[in-house]
Amino acid sequence: MPLDHQLPPAKQAVLDQIASGFKLSQTKLHEITQRFLEEYALGLSAYNHPLAMIPTYVTGVPDGSETGTFLALDLGGTNLRVCEIQLHGDKTFTLRQQKYKVSEALKTGEASALFDYLADSVDHFLTEISDSQISNEEALSLGLTFSFPVEQSAIDKGILLTWTKGFAARNAVGKDVVGLLQDAFDRKHLHVKCVALVNDTVGAMLSRAYASGDCMLGAIFGTGTNGAFAVKVEELTKLGNDPAVAKGGLMILNTEWGAFNNSRSVLPSTPFDQKVDRESINPTFQAFEKFISGLYLGEITRNLLLSLVDSVPSLLFSGLSTPTLNSHYGFDTAYMSAIENAKTAQEVKQVLVENLGFKLEAISDDDAAIVRWACETVATRGAYLSGCAVAATMIQTGHAQLGGGSGPEEKILKVGVDGSLAEHYPGFQDRVRQAIRLIVGEEVESRVEIAMAKDGSGVGAALCALQALKQAPSRP
Ligand code: ADP
Ligand code: MG
Numbered sequence: 001m002p003l004d005h006q007l008p009p010a011k012q013a014v015l016d017q018i019a020s021g022f023k024l025s026q027t028k029l030h031e032i033t034q035r036f037l038e039e040y041a042l043g044l045s046a047y048n049h050p051l052a053m054i055p056t057y058v059t060g061v062p063d064g065s066e067t068g069t070f071l072a073l074d075l076g077g078t079n080l081r082v083c084e085i086q087l088h089g090d091k092t093f094t095l096r097q098q099k100y101k102v103s104e105a106l107k108t109g110e111a112s113a114l115f116d117y118l119a120d121s122v123d124h125f126l127t128e129i130s131d132s133q134i135s136n137e138e139a140l141s142l143g144l145t146f147s148f149p150v151e152q153s154a155i156d157k158g159i160l161l162t163w164t165k166g167f168a169a170r171n172a173v174g175k176d177v178v179g180l181l182q183d184a185f186d187r188k189h190l191h192v193k194c195v196a197l198v199n200d201t202v203g204a205m206l207s208r209a210y211a212s213g214d215c216m217l218g219a220i221f222g223t224g225t226n227g228a229f230a231v232k233v234e235e236l237t238k239l240g241n242d243p244a245v246a247k248g249g250l251m252i253l254n255t256e257w258g259a260f261n262n263s264r265s266v267l268p269s270t271p272f273d274q275k276v277d278r279e280s281i282n283p284t285f286q287a288f289e290k291f292i293s294g295l296y297l298g299e300i301t302r303n304l305l306l307s308l309v310d311s312v313p314s315l316l317f318s319g320l321s322t323p324t325l326n327s328h329y330g331f332d333t334a335y336m337s338a339i340e341n342a343k344t345a346q347e348v349k350q351v352l353v354e355n356l357g358f359k360l361e362a363i364s365d366d367d368a369a370i371v372r373w374a375c376e377t378v379a380t381r382g383a384y385l386s387g388c389a390v391a392a393t394m395i396q397t398g399h400a401q402l403g404g405g406s407g408p409e410e411k412i413l414k415v416g417v418d419g420s421l422a423e424h425y426p427g428f429q430d431r432v433r434q435a436i437r438l439i440v441g442e443e444v445e446s447r448v449e450i451a452m453a454k455d456g457s458g459v460g461a462a463l464c465a466l467q468a469l470k471q472a473p474s475r476p
Contacts, residue, residue: 005345005369011315015373018304021270022381026438028268029388033402033439035266036257036392043255045237047151050263052256055236056202056228057155057244059251059471062210062463064091071130071142071192072461073118073181075102076200077165077223077295078420080118082125083458087466091211095455098129111172111180119184122192139193141469143461146177147200147224149256155468158197164258164286165224165295195472196464199254200418201228203460204453206252208416210463211454215414217393218453218460221386221428222419224286225293227255229393257389258289267291268381272303279328288389292382294333294421301378302331308370317367322357331356333421336375340426348372383428387435390415390448394440404441413444416453423452 007015024032043053067089074081083097100121106114122142148167150158160173172180178194185192198206205218205228219227230250239245261267264287276290276299277283290296302325308316309325324330335355342348348368352358394400399413422428429450437445453460 005365007366007369011366011370014308014311014315015370018270019373019377022268022377024268024381024384024435028266029384029435029439030402032261032266032385032388033392033395035261036388037395037402039260040255040392040396044231044235044253047238050259050261052149052151052161052254052259053236053238054150054152054199054254054256055239055242055244056152056199056252056254058198058202058206058464058467059233059244059247059249060467061215061230061250061252062206063213064210065089066210066463066466068462068466070462070465071122071125071140072145072458072465073122073142073194074145074147074200074457074461075118076145076147076457077167080121081458082121082129083455083461084125084130085455085458085462087210087459087462091213093210093455093459093462095458096129096131097455097458098125100124106169107166108168109170111169111175112184114169114172115180115184116187118181119188119190122185123188123190126190126192139191141195141465142192143196143198143463143465143468144178144181144194145198145200145203145457145461147220147226147457149259150177150197150199152197152254155196155464155471156194162282162285164282164289166281168281196461196468198457198461198464199226199228200457200460201226201254202252202464203458204416204418204456205229205460206463207456207459208414208451208453210459212414212451215416216397216399217390217415218456219386219390219415219417219422220419221293221417221422223293223295224258224289225386225389225419226289227257227389227393228252229255229397231397255393258286258293260288260389262287267385272300272307275303276300288385291385294419295329296333297378297382297421298331298333298336299329301336301374302329304374304378305331305371308374316370317358317362318364320362324356334424336379337425339372339375340379342372345369379425379428380431383425383431384435386428387432388439390432391436391439394436394444394448400440400444402439404443410447413448415448415450416456417450418453418456
């Protein structure tokens with residue numbers, strides 16, 4: 001069976017009806033982008049808006065000439081990594097890393113246990129993996145990439161506002177996460193000093209700038225989604241009399257765009273999205289993220305597939321499911337990637353057999369075609385919404401206009417991206433670009449350069465640690 005398999009008209013009609021709820025017209029894309037700009041403006045002017053637009057106190061963007069050796073600890077949502085980065089000063093670097101697993105018990109238990117585990121992981125890395133000489137005089141400098149909403153008050157200080165992405169550790173919200181980590185290092189007598197707190201979006205932006213000399217936007221499309229870009233400090237009116245304002249220049253902002261439009265006034269919710277939200281650990285929050293990112297795309301698709309299984313008469317798998325497909329978060333976004341990558345219906349079926357426990361003979365050609373259609377429908381909408389975020393940032397920074405027309409300079413607009421979705425999901429970038437074209441026009445879109453921010457969170461944390469040492473009052 002080829003992949004353009006024709007479904008019986010009655011089935012096709014039902015799918016078309018569902019698809020219409022997922023489709024984003026050009027008018028709708030403009031409306032969403034417009035709303036994005038409004039929420040950006042609110043977040044720049046005052047605290048306590050859903051789009052937090054968090055000042056990072058990172059006031060320099062690297063150009064590739066930076067040097068030094070640093071440790072980085074990256075707590076992303078799905079993975080914990082410890083890295084050692086040597087910046088060579090010629091846009092290149094060497095990186096050694098080790099991944100560690102964060103159990104569900106640690107994610108939802110006491111924060112001190114979670115931070116002790118982070119310190120243990122650094123300890124293990126230093127004894128087993130690292131090359132660094134641990135000296136008694138100078139502590140090793142570490143940048144913490146902490147990809148959760150934090151209200152920063154200095155480059156090495158920030159209060160956790162809320163957990164996202166399935167974390168809910170007790171006694172962390174409202175506390176300084178650098179302090180929590182440093183206390184754990186000190187409890188274990190590790191000669192390591194956490195000098196910088198970095199969001200992974202900022203890391204992506206810094207590392208892309210290090211590798212290519214410049215970067216307009218750092219964006220994450222992994223377990224969650226978020227973006228960072230630089231503004232002139234005077235535009236950050238909510239900073240008031242903060243000393244950073246007097247210094248002038250640029251400051252990188254962590255937008256926390258995962259919380260865009262939490263009111264859902266413009267987001268295209270379907271019943272499948274409402275169910276994801278209702279059953280999530282943070283209902284009504286992180287609305288935008290729930291349409292876009294790796295944690296949720298599979299779950300939306302699972303809800304959609306089950307509604308077809310359960311419809312009367314059944315439209316999918318003859319009304320049968322499997323324990324995996326029945327379980328919450330049982331359909332990983334990585335399966336969608338594999339299904340969209342499949343060249344034949346046989347390969348689609350193989351993914352379902354291997355990952356979801358279906359018997360091969362229980363899957364018809366119609367079933368394979370419907371599953372593939374569902375993945376494409378959900379993932380395309382997510383990528384289009386991602387395009388709204390990128391386009392809104394281009395407009396906000398003066399590089400584009402809603403509906404077409406460029407900014408004053410016709411330069412290459414560099415976007416550094418990180419995350420498994422951006423890296424592995426087939427067609428992700430093409431779909432993002434299609435949306436950008438529909439929002440800001442072809443000419444501007446043709447100047448957008450989207451590239452992976454290689455090892456963004458590690459290298460970005462190193463660059464930020466370097467900035468912190470530069471910005472710090474001189475030490476004896
Ligand atoms: P983190 O967000 O923790 O830094 P990643 O960027 O690796 O981690 O993102 C992990 C998320 O990406 C998970 O939600 C997972 O479902 C999804 N994912 C993993 N592999 C793939 C893939 N091949 N295609 C699409 N999504 C994937
Ligand atoms: Mg990450």
